[in-house]
Amino acid sequence: MTELDFAFILKLFINIISIATLCYGCYYRLNKNSNVAGSFLLFGVGIFIITNLLHGVDMSMEFAFGLFAVFTMLRYRTDAISIKEMTYLFLVTAIALLTAVSRLDIVELLALNGLICFIAFIVDTRFLRSPYSTQSISYERINNIKPENSVSLIEDLRNRTGLHVVSVEIMHIDFLKDTVELNVKYLPKKTESYACEIPSESIL
Structure with missing residues (x-):
């Protein structure tokens, strides 16, 4: 025992x-x-x-x-x-x-x-992890989701959220409410020194 x-x-x-x-x-x-x-x-x-x-x-x-x-x-x-x-x-x-x-x-x-x-x-080390973080956002300025307005969309999100947004993915569009669900990819503040330019084709 x-x-x-x-x-x-x-x-x-x-x-x-x-x-x-x-x-x-x-x-x-x-x-x-x-x-x-x-x-x-x-x-x-x-x-x-x-x-x-x-x-x-x-x-x-x-x-x-x-x-x-x-x-x-x-x-x-x-x-x-x-x-x-x-x-x-x-x-x-x-x-x-x-x-x-x-x-x-x-x-x-x-x-x-x-x-x-x-x-x-x-x-889970930083060398194998993506330097980007993601955030889901409900967005109401639906005209900005057009491909030709991708730069305006990212600049607007940067100004309104304070995040260094680098790309945006459209998840869902609601034309009845004129809103869109976005998946935003951004660089956290601690890695902003590695910020890149806005890609020409940022909307997937």
């Missing part, structure tokens, strides 16, 4: 350290959303405890991923969740399940969890 308790505590510690590294070392480093990072950590700990306890009753790996599928279908329906947050939720769940039910030794488990965190860290 002592060995089982020690193994459980050790794996729980590895699980918490791995998920905390993923959530705060990778996700929070760029997104600065402590609520989501904390929720991911608690989510991972909860999955580990449930899975580890059920594993003691001859639970197979298939059952573990079936449990993961149930959690995935929930999709945190109380709030909208982005593709990036869904990806981190998947990684958190994967780490919790692997730590709880895998038969790897401690060194291999640490190496695998570390590899997952390392890949997430590399993918």
